[in-house]
Amino acid sequence: MLGMSANSVSYNEQGSVESGVDAAQENSNISGGGSGGAAFSLFSADCKKNEDLKEMLENNKESLKLEAMKRIVGLIAKGKNASELFPAVVKNVASKNIELKKLVYVYLVRYAEEQQDLALLSISTFQRALKDPNQLIRASALRVLSSIRVPIIVPIMMLAIKESSTDLSPYVRKTAAHAIQKLYSLDPDQKEHLIEVIEKLLKDKSTLVAGSVVMAFEEVCPDRIDLIHKNYRKLCNMLVDVEEWGQVVIIHMLTRYARTQFVSPWGEDAVFDENNEKTFYDSEEERRADESKPYVMDPDHRLLLRNTKPLLQSRNTAVVMAVSQLYWHLAPKHEISIVTKSLVRLLRSHREVQYVVLQNIATMSIQRKGMFEPFMKSFYVRSTDATHIKTLKLEILTNLANEANISTILREFQTYVKSQDKAFAAATIQAIGRCATDISEVTDTCLNGLVLLLSNRDETVVAESVVVIKKLLQTQPSQHSDIIKHMAKLFDNITVPMARASILWLMGEYCEHVPKIAPDVLRKMAKSFTSEEDIVKLQIVNLAAKLYLTNSKQTKLLTQYILNLGKYDQNYDIRDRTRFIRQLIVPNEKSGALSKYARRILMAPKPAPVLQSAFKDRDRYQLGTLSHSLNSYATGYLELSNWPPVAPDQSVRNVEVVEPVTEALASALGKSKRAKSDEKFYSGSEEEEEEEEGSSSEDSSSSSGESESESKSEENSDDSNKSSSSQSEKSSSESDTDKKKTQKNKKLHQQKPASKDRKLKNGKAANAESRSGSESDSESSSSESSSESGSQSELDSNSDSGTDQKRKTKSKPVQSKPVTNQAEKKEVSLLDLDDFSPVPVSTPKSSILSPSLLSDLQGLSISSSASALQASSPVFVPETSHELLHRMTGKGLSAQYRFTRQPCIYGNSMVSLQLTLSNNSEQALENIHISEKSSSGQNIHRFSAIERLEPQASATVSMGVDFNDSTQAAHFQLCTKEDEFSVSIQPAVGELLLPITMSEADFTKEQGKLVGMNESSATITTTPENISSQSVNRNVVSAANLGVIPSNQENIHRFAGKTVSSGSLVLVSVAPKDPDALITVNTEKSVIASMLLRQFKTALTNITP
């Protein structure tokens, strides 16, 4: 038997053997013996091994299969070929055992490319898994499907990506973003389709998706900068919450983006030259106007800088570096230095991190010494540093050297020169040389120090000193014959060719300064010529030539001797040089013309070499990139463009609804409607004017924050508005009046269609308007108009300020009314999704709802075979905020609350609430807290007091209230330093629940226990489309915080939850019976049951498809 490893090699090389193996497998009972023949026995050892793996895989026992797969993965990990097992492995792709399945996936991804035909067998399994209710399974199916690099399945992959990009689970969408890149590398022809998907995913609001889709963007279509415009602000704002790897990618992309979209913040000088040319023919005055125009940073530019700054505190070094390079490339010069500390901090990290960071600091420190000078000591070298780290630190220290600190640095260098690491010592000598040329005060000191080093025992040190001295002397050759003499004396002891060559060159160059010694050196060299290195020989020839010209009397013979030696040298360079020199210096009949100039050619004054940093030109690469590290263009490097001389249109970044971050949580729509209906008293034109201002105010830097969330909420309100009849009535009546107004108004022709549209359907407009930048601005003002924009538009109003003021004074009193109004509305407004809230699960848009989404929706809840009731995450989180305290009542303090539907972190029986406090007054509010005494009986977990809230700022805090499973309002006192406001929170019954999951069987079982007086039911009449599964699911989970129970029965929908305080089970089932539907609620809490029932009745009857 041969050795195993040898076998496997020979085996692997023959793909065709596989069929032989299959044949062998059939005969396996005859085991390896005579029947296989000679060829078979050659592979017997290896075959046998794979044979039993195959047997194990075909066994019925899961554990054996798993064991086999583990061994196969072991083979793959070692880099051994296991491809012949493909048919046996691929059969297990549909295994129920999840670990086995995953290992099969690992195998598939590894070998599918080699076994394309067989790989196709597995595709259907993945296609099925893509419809699985479990999001993890959907995601991993997509991952594997897209990782199988088989060109035939490109269309299937494309379809899968398109479908998954609209999946309800952000995790699946993230996977889809990854799949885009895979498909692109497999088939670049799909680019156009993929860009569509990227465009869609870029709009995604999930922080999970953002990093991955930007990555896909960078790989597939980095030049399509236009796709970023609309998402720019959203990306900036969500950046802090994106996972760290995504942050790096987004920051790099935004750096590139910003360089194309904003003008340079670096003062006028860079831009000025170009301007000069352009304005050459312009009048002098114009140009001056141009120059004196002060630089104003684009608010979006500022937004980016502001939002990336906190990330300097990240624990991820790549993030810190990314932010640093962003500041380096984008920030005004005086702001760049904030990154210094963080970069210096990174130096404490691993060796490899240090290496990259030091490289970047080296580049930075050339341009801006001041940034790192205070931290000079952090770059002191330790004997334990790796050599490349030491060299980089040295580089930085040299860059930082100036007149003030040079003595400290030189003292430090003295220690380094003595280092045992000779390569480092040599580098130090070069550094000293650089300091000597840069700072003329110390040139002599350095030169003397270097001369001392010439007597060093280590030849690398000596050699390096010679080379550096040579360069230094060349820069100031005046009176240094002493040094040259000294070097000549040392010449015999120096063996390093480079150093010897340097000394010879110096001799020749300055032979007139040392007329006595030079011929003697030449004599010595003539003796040892044949044994010298090539580089030295060349210099000997040079020296001979130069001496021949200056001192031919003494050296004529020597020179001829050397030239003769050189003529027959083995190296052709030396032969060439010799021939050339001979023709040049020895006058003969052939070369008359040139030899006249020999002296001028050879003894020409030579420019001194410039000693400069190796990092001098590295800033042509974007910092922090691979190209910068390597100092050469890496594949796929994207050039950072120069600042545009004139900023491109900034309105392209405007998104539909933009509200300042701080005020975004104000219940925009509800309030504005009310306010607007009141404003009917006033002339329409005024309102329109305000809208116009809104569009200008929109650009203010503090805005834009919540634009995305706002737009999201509007999508929702699309549905919700319709479901609550009272509201839609209001809005429609209002829209009529508004329409009239807009028609009257002749000022704003272009805006008309937009505003009309918007007012017809506040929600729907959002989608349409997202396409039109300028129109979308007005949207923002409509929601802001009554509530928040007061102070803001004041700032921004320029032309219309007069009327604006007037309007404001008028509209203010109107707004103070509605607090009571609001409270009444609450019950109905449960579905009033018009407000911002960070929602983990994006809500379905009606347009994309397909039957498969139902199963996806179910997949979001955790299905488990165990009978235990499992709490699950909420299927749906409404984005509605309810008003707690209006700003007029609260003397500037306004508060909104929202049910987060998450288990409360403060107590098991508490309902978790999110409170947003905004300060609308002119002064800062201090010490905002909830007073200790609670007037009602509920147990309230107070949020910790807010020390100070600046004007126009807002803060979000969370609190918990134990409602004891009743809808009784919780009353408490919201206090500031000066005031106390009595407020109350009344929960809708649906919020008193927490979703749980259970199997369908358990549901039926539990339902069986809760019959009789624990069961209440009602029949409602609806239209068939209203009772379609997705709309029922959507409406039920939005009305109450319940979990969806995956069901096999098409016509019955089940939901489960428990009450927060007592934990009683609440089971809801909806059974549509055309045209009616039967709603059943089973729970011990009969009050809750009846209230829920009432709520569902409204929810399910009012829906429209």
Added chain:
Amino acid sequence: MIHSLFLVNASGDIFLEKHWKSVVSRSVCDYFFEALERATEPENVPPVIPTPHHYLINVLRHRIYFVAVIQSEVPPLFVIEFLHRVVDTFQDYFGVCTEAAIKDNVVVVYELLEEMLDNGFPLATESNILKELIKPPTILRTVVNTITGSTNVGEQLPTGQLSVVPWRRTGVKYTNNEAYFDVVEEIDAIIDKSGSTITAEIQGVVDACVKLTGMPDLTLSFMNPRLLDDVSFHPCVRFKRWEAERILSFIPPDGNFRLLSYHVSSQNLVAIPVYVKHNISFREGSSQGRFELTLGPKQTMGKAVESVLVSSQLPRGVLNANLNASQGTYTFDPVTKLLSWDVGKINPQKLPSLKGSVSLQAGAFKPDENPTINIQFKIQQLAISGLKVNRLDMYGEKYKPFKGIKYMTKAGKFQVRT
């Protein structure tokens, strides 16, 4: 992004490979081996190595090179940071990150790598999330798995992956609820020949071990937060709160984690807890050299200096050392020329010393440079910067947790030039 990963052991063998895109032949590592050969020390291999078609980015930890293969432009720190995260994860899972441990757990390693990257882009690197997907191997679980046939692989998407607190899993339960915080400070210093400090700075970390039930919300405040010059946080820390109030407010991950690392800058005066008296001299022509070291406590705030370990790389010409330690033991490796002296605790009454002679190779020249001395030490119950935790409060849960704070000062890169 990251195309493939090769693990190379100290003797230069590839013992594991993993590809996230199409397979890259392991011959690409030849370029790495070339660089490895060129480097005199294992640490001297450049972290980024260009090859004609790929770029190799490597990280050396636990004497294993993690070599990532890159095909196009990517921030090198991105890859380096990720590789370190991989090592941390292995360490977390297997206790140690050695070749043997990786080979023993090759399946778990593969499963982990599969989860950590998708198409070369990091997918899940948070330890808590990974642990829900792939349970760390324990002896008990291996036994149970073989009997019951259950697996190590989670079937559900970890709750953390979608939640706003991805670092914490839900449904954590402990009978003893404990939260321990270790404030560990390291002094980096270079002391020159005459004993004066050239540079000194303090790097501190607050490591936590939190085993609390449910979803606790903790706040930690310091007596003197101003000391902290530059901080970096675990993602759980609410940055805004820190900015405004200098209070650390966070929902902690479950188990061990690094809450914060900070820097006390070189501008501040740093107390140096030990001093070294040294007399190391070689004479020209003589084959003997004198070697004397004495250690003593300096500014220790009355605390004992413990676990002192002195090491020094002696010049290449040194043949042997014949020394006498008044306390502890010393070793000298004639091959690497590394002298190390395990001192133990410094007794202020009787200062530890190491005296004797070193012999040089016959005919060797007097070394140019005297060796630098690296010192390690520990001081319990002291944070040398003076940082003090004021209080730790817990919100959100009803039980009373057991809280503990420990301080420690260690030598970081503490060097004495002689």
